[in-house]
Structures are given as C-alpha cells and as structure tokens.
Amino acid sequence: MGGYTYLTYSFAVGAGLGILYFGGLWGTVKRLPHVRFPSLLSVGSYLARIGMLMLGFYLVMDQRWMPLLVCLVGFLMARFWMVRRLGQTGGDSDDHQS
Numbered sequence: 001m002g003g004y005t006y007l008t009y010s011f012a013v014g015a016g017l018g019i020l021y022f023g024g025l026w027g028t029v030k031r032l033p034h035v036r037f038p039s040l041l042s043v044g045s046y047l048a049r050i051g052m053l054m055l056g057f058y059l060v061m062d063q064r065w066m067p068l069l070v071c072l073v074g075f076l077m078a079r080f081w082m083v084r085r086l087g088q089t090g091g092d093s094d095d096h097q098s
Contacts (some may be wrong), residue, residue, distance in 0.1 A: 010060050014074025021075070022082045024049045027071045043077040 028045040032038045053075075061068040 007068060007070045010070040011074040013056060013060050014071035014076075015078040016074075017053055017071070018078025019031075021053050022079055026082075027037040036073050053088065072081065 026046060028041060032041060035041050057068060057071060061069045
C-alpha cells in the first residue's frame with residue numbers, strides 16, 4: 001500500500017482497536033457486579049484486550065513509526081468518541097428506572 005493510503009488504513013485500524021478495547025472495558029465493568037469471580041473477569045478481560053491491542057499495533061506498524069503513531073491517534077480518537085457517546089446516554093438505559 002502507498003503512503004497516504006496506508007496511513008488512512010492505520011488510522012481506521014486504530015479507531016477499530018479503540019472501539020474494541022474500550023467497548024470491552026465497558027462491557028467488563030457492566031458485568032462485574034453479576035459474576036462470581038470479578039477479579040478473574042477483570043484480569044482476563046485486561047489480558048485479552050491488551051493482547052489484542054498490542055498485536056494490532058504491531059501488525060499495523062510494519063517496522064515503521066509513522067503508521068504506529070497514526071494508529072495511536074485513531075485509537076485515542078475512538079476513546080474520546082466513546083467517552084462522549086457513553087457519557088451523553090448515561091451508559092446503558094437498562095440501569096435507569098422511570
């Protein structure tokens with residue numbers, strides 16, 4: 001892939017990784033009160049999310065720093081988007097009673 005095309009791809013992958021990472025974190029936090037071993041869920045979820053993230057960063061990097069940097073920017077933008085989106089809705093509407 002050429003220069004800007006690969007950087008666009010790197011940004012999109014970073015955004016996707018961010019959505020998966022922070023979506024998984026959100027899902028884990030929502031499930032914690034309902035599981036028998038919350039510490040096992042927390043550690044298992046963290047290891048799965050960080051492993052997926054590091055593998056994604058490594059594959060996108062392709063031994064160059066610029067795609068990694070662009071991927072990280074996409075990841076952080078996904079974080080800001082998810083915080084804003086989940087903050088506006090108050091998270092999950094199932095938690096609120098009328």
